[in-house]
Structures are given as structure tokens and as C-alpha cells.
Amino acid sequence: MLLIRCPYCEEERPELEFRNAGEAHVVRSANIAGESDDDFEKFFFIRANPKGVIYERWRHIHGCARFFNAVRDTVTDKFVMTYKAGEPKPAKLPGAAK
Amino acid sequence: MAKAAAKTKAASASVERRPALAGRALSAPGVKVEMLPPAERISLRAPQASIAALSKALGVTLPAKPKTSATKDGRTALWLGPDEWLIIDEAGNDPLADCAKVTALHSAVGISHRNVAISVTGPAAAMTVNSGCPQDLSLEAFPVGAASRTILGKSEIVLLRTAADSFRVECWRSFSDYVFTLLSEAASDAAN
Numbered sequence: 001m002l003l004i005r006c007p008y009c010e011e012e013r014p015e016l017e018f019r020n021a022g023e024a025h026v027v028r029s030a031n032i033a034g035e036s037d038d039d040f041e042k043f044f045f046i047r048a049n050p051k052g053v054i055y056e057r058w059r060h061i062h063g064c065a066r067f068f069n070a071v072r073d074t075v076t077d078k079f080v081m082t083y084k085a086g087e088p089k090p091a092k093l094p095g096a097a098k
Numbered sequence: 099m100a101k102a103a104a105k106t107k108a109a110s111a112s113v114e115r116r117p118a119l120a121g122r123a124l125s126a127p128g129v130k131v132e133m134l135p136p137a138e139r140i141s142l143r144a145p146q147a148s149i150a151a152l153s154k155a156l157g158v159t160l161p162a163k164p165k166t167s168a169t170k171d172g173r174t175a176l177w178l179g180p181d182e183w184l185i186i187d188e189a190g191n192d193p194l195a196d197c198a199k200v201t202a203l204h205s206a207v208g209i210s211h212r213n214v215a216i217s218v219t220g221p222a223a224a225m226t227v228n229s230g231c232p233q234d235l236s237l238e239a240f241p242v243g244a245a246s247r248t249i250l251g252k253s254e255i256v257l258l259r260t261a262a263d264s265f266r267v268e269c270w271r272s273f274s275d276y277v278f279t280l281l282s283e284a285a286s287d288a289a290n
Binding site: 007009010011013014016017062063064065066080 | 164165178179180182230232233234246247249
């Protein structure tokens, strides 16, 4: 079983307590009504779906119930790091080779 | 008139409190699983600024550290999230009434009847809970007084370690049959 570090509980917890909540850092436009259909489609439907490092929202639903962000590798399923919701995308990943 | 009286009687009988699975217990070698008596409970949400006032009103300091709890005079405050606590009062005093006097911003919801509690005691208690709960329940990782919302099988529970070999499992009333049965089965297995 994967162990995921919850930044609010400040420790690693079993994956069964968590739930994935989609891609992170998808910013909603401040003027959503004025957006063109193409821009709205990009915001609402289009996701990066990369092979490799992905930034995701996760929720510690059966724990502190808080949303947070996680950096995960979609190939190895390894969690690189986690950080609190609202914090900026980390500029440098720990242990990143490339 | 007699008809009306009979009707009133029936109505008052229907509001009688019937705790789920009251009195059920199971003893296996090394572990005992039993339903605990009803208690008063509230779900408390509050920002940092209100914690001092609420702690004073409740008579127990709300823990600020993850996975911890605080107990005083039969009242336990369990840390569930950064701004969320579960207050359990086993002394029969209503914590909801205490919170009502606090003017600081907070949300207190009475959930006394929503939850039931099951105690798991004995040398094999941790092993019994671990059969459905994936958390590390060794004394180093989950010491006495540690509390956490987690899962047991398919049901969400709140787990509190009351002693080295004793746990209090809080679950929703409607899940109590599932949780109790799972723990009973696990208790029989843990002995082997």
C-alpha cells in the first residue's frame, strides 16, 4: 500500500484514507462569463495528462478531510512530494534527476 | 378521550432513545469488543482566534497538534482536522450548551445520536483494529491519547487510544452493525 504524506496531519498515512481530486493549479478565470468558448473549454475539459510528473489535488477524506496538492509520477506511481493547498507550484522538486 | 390518550402514549413511546446494538459484547481470548453507553457529542469547527474562548467554555483545551486528544473530567476533545474537533462527554453534561455561551465565531453541531462507540480492549486490541484499519497502531506511532479519523474496512471511524491495550471506536450509528461485526470477526481471528 502507498503511503502518502498529508501536509496537514504532518505524517505519512495509508492511501486508503485519500482520494484523488484531479489536476492541480487549474485557475478559474476571474471573468468567467466573458471567456470565449475556446478558453472555457481549455479551462474546463482539457487536462495535461502527462506521462511522468503530474501536479494533482488530493483529499485526505478519511482523515483531516483537507485538500492538498501532490506531485506524483504517473509512470512509477511514486509521490515526489506534497504541499498545502494554496501554496505555489514548487520550483524545484526534491531528488529530481532531470 | 381514551382514544386520544392512547395516541399520545404511542407518540411518546416512539421518541424513546434506543441506542444501536446496546449491550452487545463479544469476548475472545486476548480481546473484548463491547458497545459503550450513550454519550454527548458535538462536532466543532472553529478558526484559530476562537480556540481560547471555546477551550475555556468547554473546560478542556482543544488540542492543536494532529492526531492528539485532550481529556478532562469525562470530556474528551479529539483533533480531527486543522479547524475541526470531536468533543465527547461521558459525564452527562451537554457540551453544546457550553458552546452556546461563546460569542467567538464557531460552529457546534450536536451529533450525540449520530455516533455510537465501541470499545476494543485487551492485549490483542491493536491487532483487532488493524484487521480493518490500515494505520500504524504501534505505541510509538499511535500512543495513548492519540486520536484520528480513519477507516475500518469500508466504514469511516474515529479511533481513540484510551490505554496501551484499549481503543474507542466511534462510528456512525447506521454503520454500527457492520463495524461491530467486523471487529467481532477480527477479535476471533486475532486470538489465533
